[in-house]
Amino acid sequence: MLLEAAVAVLALATAPFAVAQDPYPVTGVPVGSGVDGVPLRQNINDLQAAGGPAWDLYIRALSAMQAAKETDPLSYFQIEGTVPMRRLLRIHGRPFIEWDGAGSQQSTGSGWAGYCPHGEALFVSWHRPYVMLFEQLLVSNAKQIASTYPGQYQQQYAAAAESLRAPFWDWAADSTVPAATVPATVQVNFPNGQGLEGRSIPNPLYTYTIPPAVLTGEFGPFDAQMRSQTVRCPSPQTYPASANGNLASRPYKQWMYDAFTRASNFSDFAVTSNSVVSLELIHNGIHWDAACGQQFVSPDLSAFDPLFMLHHANVDRIWAYWQAIRPDQDIFQYSYPGLSRFATPEGTMISPSSPLPPFFAPQRVPLTTESVRSIKGFGYSYTGLEYWAKSADQMKQDVTLLINSLYSSSTGSPSKRSAPRGEPVQVRRYFARVRLDRAEVEKPCQVNIYLDGKQAGSLVVMNQPAQGIMRAGLTLDEVIQASDMHTMSVDETVDAIKAALAVKIIKADGSTIDITKVPSLRVDLEHVVVTKPAANDQFPKFGTSSLLALGDSILRKII
Template sequence: MRLKAAAIAFLALGTAPFAVALDPYPVTGVSVDPKAGSVPLRQNINDLQSAGGAPWDLYIRALSAMQAANERDPLSYFQIEGIHGRPFVEWNGTGGQQSTGWAGYCPHGEPLFASWHRPYVCLFEQVLVSNARQIASKYPQKYRQQYEQAANNLRAPYWDWAADSTVPPATVPTTVEVNFPNGQGLQRRSTPNPLYTYKIPPAVLNGEFGTFDSEKRPETIRCPAPGTYPATANSNLASRPYKQWIYDAFTRATNFTDFAYMSNNVVSLEQIHNGIHWDAACGQQFVSPDLAAFDPLFMLHHANVDRLWAYWQALRPDQDIFNYSYKGLSRFATPGGTLISPRSPLTPFFAPHRVPLTTESVRSIKSFGYSYQELEYWKKSPAQMKQDATVLINRLYSTGSASRRSSPRGQPPQVRRYFAQVHLDRAEVEKPCQVNLYLDGNKAGSLVVMNQPADGVLTAGLPLDEVIQQSDMHAMSANETVNAINGTLTVVIVKADGSTIDITKVPSLKVDLEDVMVTKPVADDQFPKFGASRLRNVGVKHRHSLIETVI
C-alpha cells in the first residue's frame, strides 16, 4: 500500500507536499475477502494484549514499523498523525493552505467532528494492517499461515475509557516482549514499546516541516514530575464520571447534535473526548490539538469515539449524522465561514477515483472492512443490532440511580435527577482550561475547554447525582434541593498551570439548574425514560481563594 510515484515525489519537504499529486491515496478500509461473509471486529486493547499470540506480535511490530518509517513517507506514522494538526502541511493533494485561523485538518467544535475522524482512523488502520501483512509474510513457513491470518484479521484496537477509566496497561512499560522470526522457529525478544511514546524525528524538531513543537520535546511525554504515569493519569480519569456521561448521552440525547457535538442536557461525545485528552497524559502534547495525534494513546482513544458513534447509529438510524448546513470553523484548506453540509469533503480523505469522502459516504461502517461487538451486520437485522447494542450499553455503562439494577423490588421505578447546564463562550477564557463546579465545597462536575476551537459557544449538562447522593440533599424535596444547590454552587475556571480565571471577566458564563423525573428501565434491552424537566437559573459564584494543582 503505497502512493503512486507522482505523489511520493512531491511529499513533504517544505510546505507544499502533494502539490501536483495525480492519484490521492484512497481510504477504503482494509480489504476483506468477499467470500469470507464477515469482517473482523475491532478489539479492546486490553483484550488484544491479554490474548497475546500472533495478533499482538503483529500489532506491536506493525505500529513500530510505522513509527520507524522515514518522516517524508506519506504513510509513515509522522505523516499520518500530522494530518490532525501540526506540521500544518498539505497531505493527499488537497490544495494550498487557506485556513483563516486553526490550520490543522481536524474539525473541532463542530458537527463534522465524528465523521471526519472515521476515515482518519481507517487510514491509520489500513497502513497498520499493510505493515502487519508484510511482517507476517516473513515468518517461518511453519508459522506463516497463522501470522498471515492474524494480519488479515487485525484491526485498530480501541480503549474503552468509559467502561474502565484507567489507561491501558499496554501503554505503561517502556519495552514489550513479542515473537520474532528466528530461523525456522520463533524467538521472544524485548523491543521498545510503540505504545509508550513516539520519538519525534530530529529533522522535524530542526524545522524541516516548519514550526512544530516550540518546546522541542524529543518525544511524546505523559505526566511529568511531580506526576507519574499511570498513577496520576488514572487519578485524573477517576475524577470525572465518564461512565455516567456516556450512559446519559446514549439514553437522553434525542438527536445526533446532542449526542455527538453539543448539548444543553448531557455531556456530548466530543466534550467527553476532550476530558480524556486532558486527563490521560496529564496535559502535555495529548491535550493540544496541534500535537495530540502523535501520542500513541490517540488512535486507541479515537477508535473508541468511532465505536460509540457506531452504537449510536445502530440505536438511532434516523439521527445517525447531522442533516443541516452550517458555517464551519477554520481548518487547513478550508477558511472559516465555509458552508458545511453532510456532502462537504472530509479533507484530505478520498475514496477511489479522486472522489472526496463526505459525512454521507462514511456514515456506514459497512464500507470500511471492520465492525464492533454486537454490530455484526452481515448476520443481524437492524432491529437485532439495536437490541443487542442496547443490552451491551446497559451492561457496560449503566450506573447510578437511574439504572435498572439500582431499583429494589416493590419500589416505584422512578428517580429525580439534577443537571447543571453550563454555557460559556470559549473566546472569553484562556485555553486549555477546566470549568469546575462545586456544591458546598465538594466537586460536582468539570468540563475541559480545549485550545481549539478558539471561540464559539460551549454547552453541556453535567449530572449532579454523585455529589447529591453524598450530601444531605438526597433526602430533601425537589424544591429544597434546588434551593440548596442555588445557595452553595460555585464555579472555578482553572488554567493548565493551576491558577484560576476571574469569572467576572467571563460574562457569557451561565449555569442553569435542571431537574427531571426519570423512569428506570424494566429490562436489559430498554433505556431509562426522561420526563418533562424544570429549568432555573443559578447565580454563578466564584471561589477567589482557590488554587488547584493541575498535573
C-alpha cells in the same frame, strides 16, 4: 514472470509521481466481498491479554510505522504501506502542510490551520477516515511482517494479520489508561530460524520520538517547547497513577450513559447539548486527563501520542453504536458556516455532503460525512454490529443490551414514594447546565462545578476551536448521593445546591481564571424525574425537567 517484471518496472516508474499527485486513498482494509463478515475492532486490553500472533503483529507493525522514514525512497516503491507514520500523524495538526496533493492551504488568517475539525458537527465524521487510514497502514505492515515468520507459524501469523484491526480504549467502561501504554519496553515474538524468539523492544505505545526534522521546524513551526518525544505526566506527576487520578475525577461512564439515553438528536449526542455532555466534550476530557496535559491535550500535537488512535477508535465505536440505536439521527442533517481548517476557509457552508479533506476515496473522490456515515464496506466493525448477519432491529437491540451492561449505573435519588409492585421505579436526578463562550477564556482550561467544595462536575475547553458557545448538562448525582442531600425533599435539595454550588475556571498550570471576566458563563440547575427501564434491552425515560437559573450572586461568589 515477464509480465510481473514489467508491472514492477511500471510501478517503480509511476509510484513517486502518483504519490506526489494523488492523496493515498482511504478505503479501509480490503476484505473481498465481506459477505461472511469482517473483523471486529478489539478492546486494547483484550488484545493484550490474548497475546499471541495478533499482539506480536500489532506491536511490531506500530514499531515499523514509527520507524519508517519519509525520505527513504524504498518506502514509496511498496505497493502497500507507503505512508510513514509521521506523515499520517501530521494530518491532524502541526506542522501545517499540505497532505499528498490534497489541495492548497485555505485556512483563514490566525484561524486553525490543521485539517481536523473540532467544536463542529464534522468532528466524528472527519475522524472516522483518519482512523481507517491508520488501520490500513497498520494491517498492511502487519501482513508484511507476518510473511517473515517461519513455515509452521506462517499460517497462524498470516491469519492474525488478516483479522487485525485498530484496537480501541474504552475509557467509559474502564476509566484507567490501557496497561499496554505503561511500560517502556514490551516483549514480542520474532522469527528465529524455524522457531520463535521472544525479544524485548521499545514499546511503541509508550512514546513516539518526534523526527528531528519535524522538531526543528523543517516543515513549519512545530513545538515551542521542543519536546523530542511525546510526554505523559512528567515529574512530580507519574504515569499511569496521575493520569488515572485525573480520569477518576470525571464520571465518564455516567456521562456516556446519559448521552446514549438522553440525547434527542445527533447534535445533542455528538456536538453540543444543554442536557448531557456530548461525545466531543467527553472526548476533550480524555485528552486533558490521560497524559496530564502535554502534547495529548493540544489538537496541534495530540495525534503524535500513541494514545490518540486508541482514543479515536473508541470515539468512532461510540458513534457507530449511536448510529445503530438512532438510525434516524446517525449524522447531522443541516448546514452551518464552518470554522477555519487547513483546506477550508472560515465561514465555508458545511453540510453532510461537504468533503472531509484530506481524505479521498480512489480516483480522488472526496470522502464526505454521507459517504462515511455507514461503516459497511470499510472492512471493520464492532461487537454487536455484525451487519452481515443481523437485521437493523437486531443490532439496535444488541447494542442497547451492550450499552446497558457496559455503562449503566443506578444513580439518582430514589423517589420518596417507593414504587408499588409492578410500577416502574423512578428517580430524581439533578444536573448543572453550563454555558459559556470559549472566546472569553484562556485555553486550555477546565470549568469546574463544586458542591460544598467537592468537585461535582468538570468540563474541558480545548485550544481548538477558539470561539463559539460551549454547552453541557453535567450530572450532580455522585456528590448528591454522597451527601445528605439525597434524603431531602426536592425544594430542600434545590436550596442546598444553591447554597453549596460554586464555579471555578482553572488553567492547565493550576491557576484560576477570574470568572467576573467571563460574562457569558451561565449555570442553570435542572431536576428531572427519570423512569428506570423495565427490561435490560430498554433505556431509562427522562420526564419533563424543571429549570432554575442560578444568578451571578451564586456563580460568582468567591470560594
